[in-house]
Amino acid sequence: MVQQLVANGIIAGSIYALIALGFALIYRTVKFFHFAHGVVYTVGAYLAYTFTITVGIDPLVSFFLAVILAGVMGLGIDRLVYYPLRRQKASDLIFLLASFGIFIFIQNLIQLLYGAQILTLRRGPIVEGHHVLGTIITNTQILILVTSILLSVALWLYVKHSKLGKSIRAVSDDPVAASIVGINPERVIGLSFFIGSMLAGAAGILISLETNLEPTMGFTAILKGIIAAIIGGIGSIPGAVFGGYFLGMAENLGIWKIQAGWKDAIAFGILILFLLVRPGGIMGIPTERERL
């Protein structure tokens, strides 16, 4: 029982980690809560559905396309909505409201196009999973776990070592200083939206291999992603991954003794606990703590 809950926690954590990663990456450069990140996750899943089921392209190709398009969508949201607001030097509250607006608008658009009913991306018979250490794990779950870890490591290496990745950290530290050395902060912000949104799209596709699609799926997802990012220390990349797995485990181990309906309550309980006791998160940095 416990082993299975741990396994479930790890799988859920893989998804949370991916959402939190993209959210954290974007937060680093723009310093506001890009709530609409959740709807990019939804769009990733629906695009994958459209390409594989409606159009009938090879799943791998369509997932790849969906991820790229999710990235383009994130970039588009930034250029069309946030960029004009940045130029007007809008307050954080305006950004948050705009972000909610985008979220609701696109979510309703999906509902309009695909209907409110549940869709299923998974095809073929349900195969029994592998028995590993007293748990049952399906191939899909292994795929989720491995993809999530690979993407996390790739992003970490990119931000740590590549020139453009470092420029993301530079803008995160001080956008004015970044422009002083010749970095165009707007381009770096665009880059972080593109990469971050691809990660959200990937998370949406991965989860839709496991469960069903519905237009509102992005809401819980972004809440969990944000909680994970805060637990880990908002803006920190290893922190986001850690926060994701921590949250996934806590939720699933929590229902060992409590009813399953309390999952979300556990997640928010942890959030409140962290905000009270350690608002900077596990790997938080003081300068970021001040902003929370």
Added chain:
Amino acid sequence: MPLLEVDNLSVRYGSIKAITDVSFHVEQGEIVAIVGPNGVGKSTALNALSGIIESNGGLITSGEVRFEGHNITGFKTHELVQQGISLVPEGRRIFPRMTVIENLEMGAFTIKDKSIVNNEIQRMLDLFPLLKDRTLQQAGTLSTGEQQMLALGRSLIIQPKLLLADEPSLGLSPNFVDMIFEKLVEINSEGTSILLVEQNARMALEACHRGYVFEMGKISFDGKKDSLVNDERVQKSYLGK
């Protein structure tokens, strides 16, 4: 033709006039100092030509800035590096959560060739040996003086034609103040022209070739080093004689 020419520059923050009709220039190879008390618009003048005022809500209402004869008025900050203008900003503004080496790498952001970047980083570490033992340290953990060295190194890595230095001695211990001015003179002797904004008039006038004295958002007078240092008004107000 002067390297940098600023003609009748006026800047506003909201409804407040920060500087009015300010004109100055920097000749090739010069160190030019802008001195004056706190809050008279010295830094504003510098930030106007580096484009930084835009990020803190300032607006150029009139005037023109020319660099090597080209109009660069209203250029964005990140576009200036390409022109060969580098800035050491007030308060240093190093990247606190990046290492010393990474800060220097970011200074070389516009240089495409990796081997040149590595050579230049090495040159900066030779110029500022204090940074050599701390290459992998997070820049935010350096002392103020070391951070100023790093900020200077970061801005020099592209071998700028013109260095804009905003209050480089502010908040530094006397040792570091001396060191910073020594470095500025050394850099200048190797061909980089420098526009220096300083509250520390004594040091700035000592190091410069020419200077401008700012008062209440205007230039009240200017002159060569010797005439300024011997000027009665300067001696009384800024050199404490």
